[in-house]
Each structure stands twice: as structure tokens, then as C-alpha cells.
Amino acid sequence: DVDEYYNGYANKTLWPLFHHRIDLTAYERSYGEGYERTNRRFAEVLQPLLQPDDVIWIHDYHMIPMARDLRRLGVKNRIGFFLHTPWPARQLLVTLPHHRRLVKSMFHFDLLGFQTREWMELFQRYVEVEAKGVVRPGGRVEAFDRSVQLGVFPIGIDVDGFLAARDSLLGQKTYDRIAASAAFRSMIVGVDRLDYSKGLEQRLLGYEQFLEDNPSMRGDVFLLQVTPISRDDVDTYQDIRARLDALAGRINGAYADMDWQPIRYLNRTFRRDQLAGIYRAARVGLVTPLRDGMNLVAKEYVAAQDPEDPGVLILSRFAGAAEQMGEALLVNPFSREELSDAIRKALTMPLEERIRKWKALMQVVRDTDVAHWRDQFVRALLAES
Template sequence: MSRLIIISNRVSTPSPSGGAQGGLAVALQAALREYRGLWFGWSGETTETFTGHINFQREAGVTTATVDLEEQDVDEYYNGYANRTLWPLFHYRIDIAEYERGFAGGYQRVNDRFADTVLPLIEPDDMVWVQDYHMFPLGEALRGRGVKNRIGFFLHIPWPPRRLLATLPEAAELTRTMFAYDVVGFHTDEWLESFRDFAVHELGAVEEQPGVLRLDGRCVRLVTAPIGIDTAAFVDASRSTQARLSYRRMRDSADGRDMIVGVDRLDYSKGLEERFLGYERFLQEHPEERKEVFLLQIAPPSRGSVESYQRIRTSLEALAGRINGAYADVDWVPIRYVNQGYPRDVLAGIYRAARIGLVTPLRDGMNLVAKEYVAAQDPEDPGVLLLSRFAGAAAQMEVGAVLVNPYSAEEMSDAIMLALKMPREERITRWRALMDNVAKEDVLWWRQCFTDALEAVEA
């Protein structure tokens, strides 16, 4: 079996409990345990001068290799082009996307540095798997350095429609670099079709056969492979002592009330303001339910140095304060708003204690919280998943979840009421349909879908 070299912006060292890690980190660690190989990327630390020094670690069966970046690299590549240009644009927020030449230059410089540094680690039979929007040009940089290996790329966020992407000054150049890869993967058919549309109509690519595009003498295969969670491990975590303690703690603090839970990184794409407004609409329309329910919103801060993230945090704090001020009583607070992350097993207990899982991003490549919520439920008395129809997960979970339009406060209010009054038999039926998918199309299935396509490429 070929080794697997995973390259991404950040590298997350695994911990026995899973730590307060994102879903992608857990997914990649699970993939690396199946394949030999290593995970290469930025350490998250800075250095005065970039040297290319690699720090190797091995923990819980996963080998990591990390490098430090200069402060200017972080400002231009990460805070700049990745998170102030690409992230908002690819989540359909052209109103807050910032286009600066310095950002684009820093982005290319760091990808070149990554290519130079990882190059000596790549052996002739290795498969290279590049992850996400931070690394679009990395495949081309590796090809330019003589790498003939099979190289795949997976995009974990949406690919925007052609007219939106065209607002990016480097749109054609960036898309053209994708043809350095042998396989490019997306979570949904919608994101794949958006890429195909741009490549064909803006670059002149030709579809030689279904799912295979040719441009400038190179072919790339496009695949849809929705990512899953490490379902077996998460179910085990939900049965752990820590999860049971977390569950009991939440049930005790609920004091007989129904809990609605949201768990999201603090980001404008997650629809948190719209979620709070939808919940407020529910409180307005159903005063008889006010003291019977509460919303627990867990929102760990991220990218605090980016101004748009500072604004969303300030806005949410004000909104939560206003709603609590308007509706709270001496023995009840409608919103518990928490700005910190929790380990997986603690979250599993919280999910299990919640009557409703509220997953309502405005736009999301996938959203693994939806799948974690399902996996944590009690099969005999499961909660209800309320899921944005604009999350990538909706394509897999439309049978079982209650799909909502996060832009509509009325629709969200109605969905909350529907979920609270849903009979146990219907909740069980819906949960079984969801759990069948979460168990079948897990992270190992996702990895197999992609690596099978990559292995099928002639080296």
C-alpha cells in the first residue's frame, strides 16, 4: 500500500480524548491511522526568519511534520488571502471580501515554501493529498519541482457560482492551478458543478468523459465525496464516563426544561445572528413555551485578528444580551452563550441531553456537528436535528432532519415548535434514517471514496 502524505494549513496533534478539535482534524487523523504516512503543515507558531526546519512528532498513531512561518506570512497568507479574501468569497459574502495584491503575493509565497519544505519528504510511491482553500496552488508548485506522484486535492468549503468567483481578480489563474491535481474532491454535487461551470465557460476546459476535464494538456477527475465523522469512535465517546457526567450535568441544570443546542466556531458563515433572531421569534410567538426551553450556544472564538470576526463577536454578545434582557426571569435565562470549546466526549454528553440540535449555517461545505449530534443521541428517545438547507450535510440528511431556511426567522420559529412537539415514534423514525447514513458514510468511507479515485490514476 502506498503511503499517504496529507498537507493542510494547520496540523492538529491528536489527544486520547479527541480534545476540543474540529471535525476535519479528527477525520484526517482517522484517515492517517488507516494509511501509513504523515501530516504536514503549519505549526501555528511564528519565527523571525523562515528556515524550513521541520518538527516531527508521533502521537496516537499519527506522525506530524510542522514548520513555523514568519509574521508577514501569517498576515498575508492566512489572515489576509485565506481568511479575508477566499473564505468570505467562497461563502458568498462578496460584500466583506477584501482584494489586495499583497495578500495574493503572500499566499503564493507560503505555498511555494510549503512545496520546497515537503518535497524531500515525498517518496516515489507516495500519494499526496492536499486539503482545502489555503493550498489551491500547492499542486502546481509541486509539479514545478518535478513531483510526478499522484496528487489529489479536497475542498472542504463551497465552490462559489461562476458569477461570484469572477469577482476575484485571480479567479482564472487560481482555477487553472487546479489542473495540476489528478483528482479534485467536493462535498456535494452542487460545489462540483460550480467548479465545472467556471472551468468550462471561463477557461475553455473540455469534459472528455463524465467527471473528467482537460485543460492545457492535463486532465483532472472531479469526485463528490461527502465527509463523515469517525462514527464508531464518537459513539464510544458518547458512552464514556466523561460523556455521562456531562449529560447528567446538563440535565440537572436544565431543571426539567428542553434544551436546544448549537455548537459552532464563531464565524459569520454559521448564521448565529440569524439563529438568535429565529429563536427570539419563537419566544415572541409562543410565550407559553418560554420557561420550558432554553438555547445553549457554544461558539469558540477564531481568527480574532480579522476585523470581520471581531464584529460578529461584538454583535452576538449584544444580541444575546438584548434577548436575555427582554425575556429572562429570576429563575430562567433564554440563551446561555458560551465562548469556549469543549472536548469531544463532553460535547457528546451535551448533544445527548439536547431535545433539539440547531445547525443553521448560511452556507457550509459540510458541517460535521450535524452528524455528531445524531451519533450522540439515545436510540430510545432521540432529539430532533434542525438543519440549514444550505449546509452541505443537507444533501445526505434531508430524510430525517427538519430542513430550514436560516434566513427566515418565521421558518426557524415554526421548526423549533415542530421539533418540541414531535411524537417520540416520529423522532425515532427520523433518527434511524439519519443514523444509518452517519454510520454508513463515515470518515473511513469518505477516505476510501477519495483514495480509491486517486489510486486509480496512473502514477
């Protein structure tokens, strides 16, 4: 079941499809069968544990059919679903065999939550066109002889917890270590799980373009790219790891000097305290996914900054976070020139402008933290009872 359900349908079918990479999407019948079978098993295990007043909150694309399977077992409880990833455009979703069955199963939930209005509207459009459904005012949709309430609930971070991590002994030690090794150079940071959706190749190429466009700034800046390995048993991830290794090596070989290396590329994980220290030390946060449900690295980077000397966030306009974080430097990650220009702008931005942007972004991060996200979703789910 792990191969068919998790490695198969979840990560070789739904994940690439939901991130608009149908060229990487594997459509195999056994994957779909494993996905359905495993979700039925989850429902069978959960059902005996439920009390009449329990409220059920199911998360992400791994468990889309689970409400349907619980209903078949007689469960009457309120069931909500939150999708952490983007929802795909209708024209791409219809490439999925049995796409109607998948979407129909979602109408057994009482509430469907999306990260952004864009993802919710894509779902509504599918329902209108493919299911001949109706979108009602207030976010309720009707199709398949059922109805479900939709809502937008952008996820946040634990702001106070992250600030505590930044100010911890390990966070401070990490900051001091980075500052010492930077030797007065400006650091750009990227922190991303190894995944083709994160735009890592495009990011390195954009940074290379910056080095080419700004020879006078070489030696004064470096990119620290932290990329923990994930899903290494999936061929696609092995391929991208090899390409990134080669690309980082080529750029370093072409531009490095005896006392300076333009890219520090690390395939390892760090504790939250360490990441907070790394973010704090970075003059620029480079968050440039090709498509992303939200992206909490952007919010963590903002939270970690020194209010009196904050860094600048460069954010892909294709990340869900861009809908909230308009004061970031929004870029098209597919454009090397746009990335290059944004990096230069971030590195040369006056302190007054950096502080103004940071204050606006930090207000968003604080106002929409993880507790707010939780409370808003649960309140909406209970309001439907």
C-alpha cells in the same frame, strides 16, 4: 507570511468569497503574493521528502496552488486535493483578481474532491464558461491544455469514536450536569465556531421569533449556544462577536424571568466527550449555517442521541450535509418564521416520528463515516494511475 498568507489571502479573501460574502472579501495584492510564496515554500519543503511510490493528498483552500508548485519541482507522484469548503458560484469567483490563475493551478492535481455534487457542478460551470473547457462523462474536465478528474466525497465523522466519547465517564458526567441544570426544561443546542458563515445572528433572531410566537412555551425551553472564539485578530470576527454578545443580551433581557434564562451563550471550547454529552442532552440540534461545505456538528448530534428517545435535528438547507440528511427538518436560515416553526415542530414531534427520523439519519452517518470518506477518495486517486 502569516499575515499575508493565512490571515490575509486564506481568511480575508478566499474564505469569505467561497462562502458568498464578497462584501467581506479583501482583495489586496500583497495577500495574493504571500499566498503564492507560502505555497511555493511548502512545495520546496515537501519535495525532498517524497518517495517515488508516495501518494499525496492536499487539503483545503489554503493550498490550492501547491500541486502546480510541486510539478514545477519535477514531482510526478499522484496528487489529490479535497476542498472542505463550498465552491463559489462563477459570477462571484470572477470578482477575484487572477481567478483564472487560481483555477488553472488546480489542473495540476490528478483528482479534485468536493463535499457535494452542487459544489462540483459549480466548479464545472466555471470551467465551461470562463475557461472554455469541456466536461466529460464520468467527471473528467478539460481546460488549460490539461485535464483533471472530479469527484464527490462527503466527509463523515468517526462514529465509533464519538459513541465512545458519549459513553465515557466525562460524557456521562456532562450529560448528568446538563440534565440537572435544565430542571426538566427542553434544551436546544447550537455548537459553532464564531464565524459569519454559521448564521449565528439569524439563529438567535429565529429563536427570538419562536419565543414571541409561542409564549406558552417560554420557561419550558432554553437555547445553549456554544461558540468558541476564532480568528479574533481579524476585524470581521471582532465585529460579529460584539453583535452576538449584544443580541444574546437583548433577548435575555427581554424574555428572561426570575428562574429562567432563554439563552445560555458560552464563548469557550469543550472536549469531544463533553460535547457528546451536551448533544445527547439536547432535545433539538440547531445547525443553521448560511453556507457550509458539510457541517459535521449535524452528524455528531445525530450520533450522540439516545436511540430510544432521540432529539430532532434542524438543518440549514445551505449546509452541504443537507444533500445527505433529508430526514432532518430542513430550513432556510434567513427566514425567522421558518426557524420558529421548525423549533416548535421539533419540540412537539411525537416519539415515533423522532425515532423514525433518527434511524434514517443515523444510517447515513454510519454508512458515510470518516473511514468511508478516506477510502473512497484514496481509491479514486489510485484508480487514476
